[in-house]
Amino acid sequence: MSYTNPYGNHTVVDMVHEDMLHLIDPHWYGYPPMNELWYGLVAFFLFVCGVLAVSGNFIVIWVFMCSKSLRSPSNYYVVNLAISDFMLMACMCPPLLINSYHRTWVFGPTACYIYAAIGSLTGCASIFTMCLISYDRYNVIVKGIGGKPLTTGKAMGMIFLVWLTSAAWTIAPIFGWSRYVPEGNMTACGTDYLRGDILDLTYLWSYTTWCYFLPFVFIVFCYWYIVAAVRSHEQAMREQAKKMGVKSLRGDADAQKKSADCRLAKIALINVSLWFMAWTPYTIINIAGMVNKPMVTPLFSIWGSVFAKANTVYNPIVYAISHPKYKTALYQKLPWLRCTGESASDDDKSVASSTTTSGEEKA
Numbered sequence: 001m002s003y004t005n006p007y008g009n010h011t012v013v014d015m016v017h018e019d020m021l022h023l024i025d026p027h028w029y030g031y032p033p034m035n036e037l038w039y040g041l042v043a044f045f046l047f048v049c050g051v052l053a054v055s056g057n058f059i060v061i062w063v064f065m066c067s068k069s070l071r072s073p074s075n076y077y078v079v080n081l082a083i084s085d086f087m088l089m090a091c092m093c094p095p096l097l098i099n100s101y102h103r104t105w106v107f108g109p110t111a112c113y114i115y116a117a118i119g120s121l122t123g124c125a126s127i128f129t130m131c132l133i134s135y136d137r138y139n140v141i142v143k144g145i146g147g148k149p150l151t152t153g154k155a156m157g158m159i160f161l162v163w164l165t166s167a168a169w170t171i172a173p174i175f176g177w178s179r180y181v182p183e184g185n186m187t188a189c190g191t192d193y194l195r196g197d198i199l200d201l202t203y204l205w206s207y208t209t210w211c212y213f214l215p216f217v218f219i220v221f222c223y224w225y226i227v228a229a230v231r232s233h234e235q236a237m238r239e240q241a242k243k244m245g246v247k248s249l250r251g252d253a254d255a256q257k258k259s260a261d262c263r264l265a266k267i268a269l270i271n272v273s274l275w276f277m278a279w280t281p282y283t284i285i286n287i288a289g290m291v292n293k294p295m296v297t298p299l300f301s302i303w304g305s306v307f308a309k310a311n312t313v314y315n316p317i318v319y320a321i322s323h324p325k326y327k328t329a330l331y332q333k334l335p336w337l338r339c340t341g342e343s344a345s346d347d348d349k350s351v352a353s354s355t356t357t358s359g360e361e362k363a
Helices: 018-023 026-030 036-066 073-102 108-146 152-171 198-244 253-291 298-322 324-333 344-352 356-362
Strands: 180-182 189-191
Touching: 018 108, 018 180, 036 073, 036 298, 036 324, 073 108, 073 152, 073 298, 108 152, 108 180, 108 189, 108 198, 108 253, 108 298, 152 198, 189 198, 198 253, 253 298
Parallel strands: none
Antiparallel strands: 180 189
């Protein structure tokens, strides 16, 4: 089948090595080489994200595992999220930097498959871990004492299931259900959303449904009821305070615990929102490749990778700022991170007001 190239003999595929050509979709032959400035900007952005994500998530893992006060079943989910983010950037950032310098994939077809598989594995693990975090908040806040307490064994079993499910979706293209190919800028690899084969279409729609839309519905369900429970609780608090002739019941220990639970629920909600902001571009690119190919240009295909990898920087920052006990443990391990004017007593007061972690440990 012949394709008319309006840009003459120069295309974005020009730099592709011969052993990779069989993986290149004819769609990409219709686009000129990308401006070298884009490769430089993407490389610089990914280098900064890589340094921040690898160091930030390593610190999260180290602090949580070295601090006995943080070893609650719920926090194992946080550690698992940090592990998936750490793996993603530690394994994927270096090849991307090298390929951006050469302006094409230089490691061969096998490495292309491995690279894409790591991205799929760690991405799915992040998705499903976010679901676990959301359900844990739902169980603590909505069900309360009526919910089944999360044990260490159950938490580890759910984490194992997360990685097992992620691995199943990851290896499917390796065994023929779709395939992994270079993306539009030719410096990264991912699922083939352009070929249009029945195997590609069934895999991508199933993958998108199971790993994006269903988690989205599940998380919205959890937070819908969390917000409803918080609103009902706050209303009951106001009515009770009015009957007692006081302004607030926040001095009550149970009320403090409920307030702390709600605060950590907001942290989880922020993380989930940032994650969906990061992975939605990839979903849009995949769907556009299946239903409207002209929409997918080499430059357009870059944004999925950029937003997804930036997400690995968010989680350690959010938890370092918003998790009182983690913040205190972090300053104990790395006191030089403490901002000027911040005193240890301030952190102690913050920790004293947050009893969620201790409540989870008792559970």
